[in-house]
Amino acid sequence: MRLDYLTIFPEFFDVLGISLLGKAVDNGIVDIHAHDLRTWTHDRHRTVDDTPCGGGAGMVMKPDPWGEAFDDLLGADPDPSVHVVIPTPSGTPFRQDDAAQLSHADRIVFCCGRYEGIDHRVIDYASEHWSVHELSLGDYVLNGGEVAALAMTEAIVRLVPGVLGNPESLSEESYSQDQEGLLEYPVYTRPASWRGWDVPEVLMSGHHGHIAQWRREQSRELTRRRRPDLLTDE
Numbered sequence: 001m002r003l004d005y006l007t008i009f010p011e012f013f014d015v016l017g018i019s020l021l022g023k024a025v026d027n028g029i030v031d032i033h034a035h036d037l038r039t040w041t042h043d044r045h046r047t048v049d050d051t052p053c054g055g056g057a058g059m060v061m062k063p064d065p066w067g068e069a070f071d072d073l074l075g076a077d078p079d080p081s082v083h084v085v086i087p088t089p090s091g092t093p094f095r096q097d098d099a100a101q102l103s104h105a106d107r108i109v110f111c112c113g114r115y116e117g118i119d120h121r122v123i124d125y126a127s128e129h130w131s132v133h134e135l136s137l138g139d140y141v142l143n144g145g146e147v148a149a150l151a152m153t154e155a156i157v158r159l160v161p162g163v164l165g166n167p168e169s170l171s172e173e174s175y176s177q178d179q180e181g182l183l184e185y186p187v188y189t190r191p192a193s194w195r196g197w198d199v200p201e202v203l204m205s206g207h208h209g210h211i212a213q214w215r216r217e218q219s220r221e222l223t224r225r226r227r228p229d230l231l232t233d234e
């Protein structure tokens with residue numbers, strides 16, 4: 001899987017060389033390239049923004065640098081197997097299903113906007129050539145797309161076979177189908193007693209059936225309290 005990031009802050013993506021994702025890069029499972037969008041500017045000030053047509057506050061990202069970056073990175077031939085992800089507050093919510101689908105992609109290009117956003121014609125042009133996903137990280141406003149791209153990258157890449165040491169852990173996670181789409185149960189480790197708090201006895205019983213039942217009940221109760229929207233049978 002090749003991941004490209006178009007951004008005016010390429011150093012944001014240096015962190016992808018750390019930990020699990022770093023190992024995936026070392027193992028050749030993932031190939032990461034961050035690009036400074038100003039590479040595709042030609043004026044002395046390396047300008048990437050301009051005033052919004054129709055007025056309004058702030059600045060908008062000019063289309064030219066994006067188009068030239070696309071030309072260099074992707075060429076002009078349409079290829080629906082290339083996924084262009086554009087983080088935006090007006091996108092569809094990024095969910096685990098999106099991460100699962102994108103984890104099968106061979107190529108993903110993240111377009112990280114700043115200012116008040118990217119000239120919409122960039123999205124129109126990209127949509128004619130590649131598979132475009134305008135995605136929101138959540139119902140809050142960030143200053144740009146980089147943090148969202150990092151979060152989406154981690155959610156996507158951890159699902160790629162060979163990236164996680166223990167793929168079994170994927171099936172027990174919140175939002176996974178094996179977890180029935182419920183929130184994850186509380187987890188504990190040693191010591192059995194810590195600052196007056198004890199590990200639930202059932203987890204020390206060694207009775208796997210009782211433990212599984214307790215975990216199911218915990219997941220349902222937690223989901224009922226915090227995320228009733230995830231419960232389908234009520």
Ligand SMILES: Nc1cc(-c2ccc3ccn(Cc4ccccn4)c3c2)[nH]n1
Pocket residue numbers: 087088089112113114115116117118135136137138139140141142143144145146148
């Ligand atoms: N879930 C999300 C995604 C974003 C996001 C993604 C990309 C950009 C490019 C610019 N901004 C700032 C901005 C602020 C106000 C209105 C428009 N844009 C972004 C914000 N915020 N929250």
